[in-house]
Amino acid sequence: MVHAYILIQTSVGRSVDVSAAIGEIQGVTRVDAVTGPYDVIAMVEAHTVDELGKLVLSQIQLIPNITRTLTCPIIHL
Numbered sequence: 001m002v003h004a005y006i007l008i009q010t011s012v013g014r015s016v017d018v019s020a021a022i023g024e025i026q027g028v029t030r031v032d033a034v035t036g037p038y039d040v041i042a043m044v045e046a047h048t049v050d051e052l053g054k055l056v057l058s059q060i061q062l063i064p065n066i067t068r069t070l071t072c073p074i075i076h077l
Contacts (some may be wrong), residue, residue: 001045003029006060007070008040014065015039021063027055034069038070048074 010018019040023031030043042060046052056071059076 001047002049002073003045004052004071004073006042006044006056007072008037008042008060008066009037009068010039011065011067018063018065022060025055025059027051035045 006024008018019031019033022028022040022042027044027046028042029045032041033039034041039047040068044060046055052071052073056069060066061069
């Protein structure tokens with residue numbers, strides 16, 4: 001299983017709407033609106049890195065009012 005944090009920037013004033021939409025996606029285990037350079041942080045899981053990429057590209061990035069994402073896969077040292 002691959003886990004990652006997705007750091008998300010949204011249009012001004014849209015972090016609540018984006019958070020709600022992301023929370024409905026299968027594979028999203030947690031989503032929080034935050035302050036700072038990013039507006040929303042989501043924790044996601046997928047079976048493979050390819051599935052993780054598909055989740056981000058075909059579901060998360062298509063949500064209206066998302067302006068930028070940064071995917072940070074979790075590694076175990």
